[in-house]
Amino acid sequence: MSIHIRLPDGALKSFEAGISVREVAASLGSGVKKNGLAAKVDGVLVDLSHRLHRDADVEIVMPDSPEALGLYRHSAAHLTAQAIKRLYGGKAVKLGIGPVIEDGFYYDVDVEQPLSADDLGKIEREMERIVAENWPIERREVSREEALRRFEEAEEPLKLELIRDLPEDAVLSIYEQGEFADLCRGPHVPSTGRLRAFKLMSVAGAYWRGDSNNKMLQRLYGTAFASKPELDDHIARLEEAKKRDHRKIGKEQELFLFSEEAPGMPFYLPNGMTIRNELEQFSRQMLAEHDYEEVRTPFMMNRRLWEESGHWEHYHENMYFSEVDDVPFALKPMNCPGHMLIFKNRIRSYRELPIRLAEFGQVHRHEYSGALSGMMRVRTFCQDDAHLFVRPDQIEEEIGRTIDLIDRMYKVFGFEYKIELSTRPEQSMGAEELWEQAENALRSVLVERGVPFRLNEGDGAFYGPKIDFHIRDAIKRSWQCGTIQLDFQMPEKFELSYVDESNRKARPVVIHRAVYGSIDRFVGILTEHYAGAFPIWLSPVQATVLPVSDKFAEYAVRTKKQLRSAGIRADADLRDEKLGYKIREAQLRKTPYMLIVGEQEEKAGTASVRKRGEGDVGRYGLDEVQAMMLEDIRLKV
RNA sequence: GCUGAUGUAGCUCAGCUGGUAGAGCAACGCAUUCGUAAUGCGUAGGUCGGGGGUUCGAAUCCCUUCAUCAGCACCA
Numbered sequence: 001m002s003i004h005i006r007l008p009d010g011a012l013k014s015f016e017a018g019i020s021v022r023e024v025a026a027s028l029g030s031g032v033k034k035n036g037l038a039a040k041v042d043g044v045l046v047d048l049s050h051r052l053h054r055d056a057d058v059e060i061v062m063p064d065s066p067e068a069l070g071l072y073r074h075s076a077a078h079l080t081a082q083a084i085k086r087l088y089g090g091k092a093v094k095l096g097i098g099p100v101i102e103d104g105f106y107y108d109v110d111v112e113q114p115l116s117a118d119d120l121g122k123i124e125r126e127m128e129r130i131v132a133e134n135w136p137i138e139r140r141e142v143s144r145e146e147a148l149r150r151f152e153e154a155e156e157p158l159k160l161e162l163i164r165d166l167p168e169d170a171v172l173s174i175y176e177q178g179e180f181a182d183l184c185r186g187p188h189v190p191s192t193g194r195l196r197a198f199k200l201m202s203v204a205g206a207y208w209r210g211d212s213n214n215k216m217l218q219r220l221y222g223t224a225f226a227s228k229p230e231l232d233d234h235i236a237r238l239e240e241a242k243k244r245d246h247r248k249i250g251k252e253q254e255l256f257l258f259s260e261e262a263p264g265m266p267f268y269l270p271n272g273m274t275i276r277n278e279l280e281q282f283s284r285q286m287l288a289e290h291d292y293e294e295v296r297t298p299f300m301m302n303r304r305l306w307e308e309s310g311h312w313e314h315y316h317e318n319m320y321f322s323e324v325d326d327v328p329f330a331l332k333p334m335n336c337p338g339h340m341l342i343f344k345n346r347i348r349s350y351r352e353l354p355i356r357l358a359e360f361g362q363v364h365r366h367e368y369s370g371a372l373s374g375m376m377r378v379r380t381f382c383q384d385d386a387h388l389f390v391r392p393d394q395i396e397e398e399i400g401r402t403i404d405l406i407d408r409m410y411k412v413f414g415f416e417y418k419i420e421l422s423t424r425p426e427q428s429m430g431a432e433e434l435w436e437q438a439e440n441a442l443r444s445v446l447v448e449r450g451v452p453f454r455l456n457e458g459d460g461a462f463y464g465p466k467i468d469f470h471i472r473d474a475i476k477r478s479w480q481c482g483t484i485q486l487d488f489q490m491p492e493k494f495e496l497s498y499v500d501e502s503n504r505k506a507r508p509v510v511i512h513r514a515v516y517g518s519i520d521r522f523v524g525i526l527t528e529h530y531a532g533a534f535p536i537w538l539s540p541v542q543a544t545v546l547p548v549s550d551k552f553a554e555y556a557v558r559t560k561k562q563l564r565s566a567g568i569r570a571d572a573d574l575r576d577e578k579l580g581y582k583i584r585e586a587q588l589r590k591t592p593y594m595l596i597v598g599e600q601e602e603k604a605g606t607a608s609v610r611k612r613g614e615g616d617v618g619r620y621g622l623d624e625v626q627a628m629m630l631e632d633i634r635l636k637v
Numbered sequence: 638g639c640u641g642a643u644g645u646a647g648c649u650c651a652g653c654u655g656g657u658a659g660a661g662c663a664a665c666g667c668a669u670u671c672g673u674a675a676u677g678c679g680u681a682g683g684u685c686g687g688g689g690g691u692u693c694g695a696a697u698c699c700c701u702u703c704a705u706c707a708g709c710a711c712c713a
Contacts, residue, residue, distance in 0.1 A: 106708095114641060204708030205640025212710045216640050219708070247706095251648080260686075260704050315713055334713075368638050368711060369704090377712080425713080461713045480712085549670040576670080584674035598672055608673080616673060 004055045015052070022048040022190070025060045036060045037071050037194065038187045045071075047139050047187040063226040070100050075137065075189045076127075076198040076224035077105040082180035083126035084109055084220070095182065096158050096208060096217050103234070104223030108206055110158065115218050120200040123220070127198065134193030135178040139186050147172045147183065158208065159183050197231040198224035246527035247374040253532055253540070253589065255523070256375065264372040264379035266520055271540035274569065275523055276382075278538050279516065280360055282412070282636075283384050286515075290405055292356040292386055297338025299362060303328040309337040309493055310429050314462040318365045335361035336487075336512060339387040340494040343508075348498040350391060353508060354398055358386035360519070375524030376479060382519045388511040389496070395509055399445045399467075399484055402513050406469055406482040409515050412636050413526065418478070419451055420468045422459035429462055430489045438486040439465045461512075463489040471525055479525060481517040486510075533590040533612060536629065537636045543629060544586045545572040545607070548579050548598035555602040559595060559622060566626050568633070583610065593629055 001017045005024060015024060025036040025048065038061040039046055045067055052058070061067045077098035085093045088111055096108030115123075142150070144163065151159040163172065163183065175184045177192055189195065199222060206219035225231040242248075250256050255272030258265070268276060287294065300322065306312045311319065311333065320331040332338065339357045348355065364380045371377050390398050410417055421442055424435045442465055446453050453467070460466050469482030487510040490496075500506040516522035526534070536542050543563055547556040556572040563570035573582045579596065586594050595607035606619045609628075620628070 116641075202707060203641070206709045207639075210710075212639070216709075218640075221708080258705085263704065311713080318711095318713080365712085370638060370640095370709080371711060372705085427713085459712095463713075466713095485713095546673090548672050551670065578669095578671055578676060579673060580671090581675050582673095587674055594673085596673065600672090610673065 003052060005052065006055075006057045008057075008059045017053050018051050020048065021046060021050045021052065021058065021060070024052070024058055028060065032060050032062070035063055037063060037065075037068055037189045040067065045187055048190045049139060050187075068226055069224075071187065071189050072195060072198070072224040072226060073100040073105040074098075074184075074186075075192070076195055076222060077107050078137070078175065078177065078180070078182055078184070078188070079127050079130055079192060079195055079198070080105075080107045080123065080200065080220055080222055081109065081182060082130055082177065083123045084111070085180060086126055086130075087123060088113065090179075091155050094158050095156055097162070098182070104201065104221060106206075106219050106221045108208070108217040108219045110208075110215065110217050115203045115220070117203070120203065120220070124198075124200050127195075127200075130178070131192050131195050133178065134191050136191045137175055137177045137188045139173050139175055139188070141171060141173045144172060147174065150174065150181070151183065154181070195224060197226065197228045198222060199231060199235070244528045244531045245374075246376075246524040249527050249532040250375070250524075255527065255540075258374075263369070264367060264377070266375060266378055266381075272523065274540040275526070275534065275538050276519060279519055279522065280384075282409075282537075283360075283515065286405060286409060287356075287358050287386075290356070290401065292358040294358050294360075295339065295342055296359055297332070297335060297342070297361065299364075300329045300331050301338065303330050305337050305341075306330050309340070309490065310463065311337070314427060314429065318367070320364045320366055331364040332361070333363050333365045335359050335363065335383065335385045336387060336490055336510070337494075340490055340496060340510075343387075343389055343496055344494060348389070348508075350498050350500045350506070353498060354388050354390040354394055356386055356388045358384070361385045375520050375527075376477075378518070378520055381521065383514050384516045384519055386513050388513065389498075389508045390511060391498075391500075391506070392509055395441050395486070395511070396445050396448075398511055399442065399486070400449065402484050402511065403445070403449065403451070403467075406484075406515050410469070410471075410482070413529065415471050415529070417481070418470045419446065419453040420456045420459075420470060421446060421453050422456040422461075422466050422468060424465060425458050425460050425462060427462055428460070430464075430492075434488040435465065438488055442467055442484070442486055461485050461487075463487045464512075466512075479517075479521060481522060481525070482515050483513065483517060485512040487512060534592075535632075535637060536592040537633045539590075539592050540569065541571050541589070541591055542568050542633070543570040543593040543595055544582075544591045545570060545595045545597060546579060546582045546586065547572070547574065548596065550574075550576065552597050552599070552602055556597050559597060559607060562622055563626060563629070566630065568626065568629055587612075592632075593625070595625060 002014045003017045005013050005015055007013065021039040026033040036048060038048060039050065040059040040061060041050065041052065041056050061071065081095055081098055092111060094110035096110065098105060098107035147163050148160060151163065173184060173186060174181050175186055175188055201221045201223060203218055203220050205216045208214040208217050223234060225234060253271055254269045255275065256269055257267045259267060315333060319333050322329045342357060343355065360382055362380060362382050367377060367379050388398055423439050446467065464485050464487040466483055466485035468480045470478045471481050472478050490510050491507050496508055497505040498508055545556045545559045547553050553574050556574065560570045560572040583594060590612060592612045594610040596610065597607050601607050606621050607625055608619050609617050609625055611617050
């Protein structure tokens with residue numbers, strides 16, 4: 001019996017039924033035969049050894065196909081496991097799982113001996129050896145019984161656990177390469193010799209099955225590519241990202257510091273404070289345009305309040321406490337209870353709603369020591385927080401307005417962001433119907449506006465579902481910044497009410513929202529986003545005046561003063577150094593404008609302008625340069 | 638919190654198997670008065686994260702503690 005195979009270009013070819021993909025590939029020319037890695041049969045990825053029994057669309061996966069990367073990485077993970085087993089003893093190494101991840105792969109192993117960075121080189125060399133041996137990688141489908149027997153013999157308790165947890169009807173397959181075998185769904189590249197470009201990156205602990213109650217295994221991270229140049233490129237990108245690290249730039253540019261005396265609590269240096277202040281000022285301007293009112297609430301309030309709000313029950317592990325005069329206090333981890341008290345301060349009419357209370361609220365949250373990370377994860381930070389008290393009929397419009405506000409502000413920074421909708425978590429409070437109503441409200445706003453979003457099941461706040469805005473940092477870690485949270489619980493807890501049209505008490509709904517999220521984290525993200533070259537409106541020093549020599553110091557100072565009186569953050573570098581030296585330094589500090597002044601400039605009342613990223617742009621009158629800068633600042637470019 | 642690594646001058650880092658700490662940059666001083674990414678010479682600067690121990694002797698070995706980093710777990 002013959003079958004028809006349709007190729008991606010639409011061509012139809014006939015083969016005997018039962019022919020392998022490998023043979024189909026071979027019929028397509030020597031290049032495909034030699035370099036084919038796997039195939040997509042009717043859209044499903046399979047090994048070259050896969051046999052075809054009926055008509056199908058077949059596409060051979062070549063090294064440059066989008067699917068190839070996953071194959072290389074998955075096979076490289078097996079290669080890693082095989083090498084470790086060879087080096088540390090087949091039965092001394094218990095295999096966990098070895099999946100492909102965004103930039104590579106990892107393999108979790110249970111080995112007595114802690115693996116160090118030095119061991120990685122050793123393992124890599126063994127991997128190279130296995131590549132040189134060029135073992136075919138072969139798939140075998142096995143019965144559950146056979147799988148259990150094999151991994152029992154191999155003394156692989158973790159694999160046995162995985163097999164036992166697979167559904168009854170699951171097809172089990174084992175991939176073998178030389179003496180090594182692994183339970184795996186596949187597919188893989190056809191032989192170890194195909195792996196030409198891989199590298200082990202790091203080793204770290206990871207709990208078995210992601211549960212901190214389980215044993216901690218050792219996780220080897222690695223990456224693999226189709227070719228060496230692509231691998232080198234990837235490594236170069238990682239190094240580039242490291243240069244953007246906000247901790248490094250924060251130190252170099254004197255933005256902020258951390259002290260052992262206050263772990264996870266940033267100190268702002270004058271430069272960093274300037275950036276923060278600009279961010280706040282921008283935010284205040286936006287708040288004014290969107291009819292918010294700014295308030296401020298105490299850092300510390302009686303524990304009673306937190307019991308009332310539910311924070312004590314749901315959040316107290318992350319809170320800081322203090323007791324003075326036998327009165328128990330808690331440092332606020334959130335601003336909401338304070339804002340509830342403000343709302344309750346007097347009777348509210350339905351005509352007043354929505355009431356939008358904003359606060360640059362400093363909160364304290366006790367994070368686990370291991371979670372701290374520069375400005376990205378701290379124990380005290382300032383939220384650009386606000387609570388919108390709305391009538392039920394205003395919910396959707398208000399959420400829409402908030403999305404607009406966030407989008408508008410992010411555009412100024414040129415941020416790409418992703419939206420997530422997070423639903424009810426396990427640890428939460430309130431009735432099922434209210435949650436459902438809240439989740440539906442958020443979802444329908446997103447759907448109506450046609451914004452793409454990802455559903456994040458069970459990741460909501462304990463008091464309500466939320467829409468989160470995620471931004472990526474230099475090393476591709478994603479951080480939640482903006483958030484819109486719908487809350488029917490706090491109004492209940494605090495018995496909030498307003499007087500409605502028919503003079504009856506009605507319950508408002510609260511929307512929690514933040515744009516920057518944590519201003520501190522946002523400063524960190526911006527630092528990496530701009531690689532320290534902040535746009536002029538944020539730049540701590542907007543212009544440096546550089547006299548060619550001491551003789552023009554007086555004119556330099558005059559120039560600086562003029563710019564300052566126009567509201568520009570200008571400095572003059574009067575040190576007894578050569579011009580080239582001062583330019584180099586200002587350049588390294590990423591100063592947006594350098595004004596060079598010498599004899600000709602002084603005579604003409606001008607300055608030679610050097611713009612960051614452009615270099616020397618010529619001579620301008622001082623008023624002209626000043627206008628240029630003010631325009632850039634105003635436009636936030 | 639867990640696993641592993643790291644902590645030496647303001648910064649970046651060197652210091653082999655234990656013999657009493659060094660470089661570059663920065664700072665300061667002097668000379669130089671300079672035209673678009675580093676002028677030269679000189680000076681000063683450290684109880685080697687903290688505590689304890691082993692030793693004749695510890696930056697180096699051991700214990701403990703703190704902080705930081707990578708990752709895991711956590712992230713209302």
